[in-house]
Amino acid sequence: MKASSVVGGVAGTAAMTAFSYAVSKEERENFKEPNILGKMILKAVPSLGEKKAQIMGWVLHGVAGLVFSAVYKKLLVGRPTLLKGLIYGGTSGIPAILLWNTLIELHPNPPKDVEKKKYFGHLLLAHIVFGGVSFLIYKAKDKIVGKGK
Numbered sequence: 001m002k003a004s005s006v007v008g009g010v011a012g013t014a015a016m017t018a019f020s021y022a023v024s025k026e027e028r029e030n031f032k033e034p035n036i037l038g039k040m041i042l043k044a045v046p047s048l049g050e051k052k053a054q055i056m057g058w059v060l061h062g063v064a065g066l067v068f069s070a071v072y073k074k075l076l077v078g079r080p081t082l083l084k085g086l087i088y089g090g091t092s093g094i095p096a097i098l099l100w101n102t103l104i105e106l107h108p109n110p111p112k113d114v115e116k117k118k119y120f121g122h123l124l125l126a127h128i129v130f131g132g133v134s135f136l137i138y139k140a141k142d143k144i145v146g147k148g149k
Contacts, residue, residue, distance in 0.1 A: 001070050004141040009069030012134035013062055019129045023122060030113050031122045034061040043109040068092055068127075069134050080138035089131020093124040 017034065024031045038057025042050055072088050097120045104110045 001066065002073060004138050005069045005073045006066060007141070008072070008134035008137040009066040010062075011137045012069060012130040013065030015133040016065070016126045016130040017061070020122070020126050023125075029115070029118065030111075031119060031126070033123075033126070034058040036111060036114060036119075037061055039111045040103065040107055043111070044107065064096075065130065068096075068130065072131070072134060073138070076138070079142060080135045082132055082135060082139070085131040085133070085135025085138075086128050087131070088135065089128040090124065092131065093127030096127055097123050 017032075020031045020033055030036060034057045035054070036057070037060050038050075038054035041056050042048060042053035045053070048056070072085075072092070075088070076084070078084075100120065100123060101116065104114065104116065
């Protein structure tokens with residue numbers, strides 16, 4: 001994995017997560033991806049305990065960000081731009097929503113505080129944030145190494 005994919009993935013995930021925490025606070029609903037993952041892990045494997053389950057939720061969320069970033073870089077045609085990032089982010093929100101829906105549907109005891117319609121709408125916006133920030137990082141890297149205008 002290239003350095004720009006890693007940095008873009010970390011920055012995009014951080015921005016997405018900050019967005020999700022801010023919207024959660026404003027809307028008084030839980031849109032916090034790492035927290036929801038941790039709850040799902042804890043409900044599936046109670047013996048882990050809450051702290052380990054939450055850590056695993058954060059790790060899985062971070063790994064997902066790195067994977068999305070690596071895929072973006074592989075699929076990128078031409079130079080990275082903010083507009084492309086927003087488009088890639090919105091587009092990648094669709095498989096993310098399908099994955100989350102599958103996880104929730106197959107889970108033996110899914111979290112009760114996740115209203116899927118609202119959460120999935122939020123996920124689409126959160127992925128747009130992720131894509132935009134990731135592509136800004138790619139663009140900055142290209143300028144530093146002389147590939148950008």
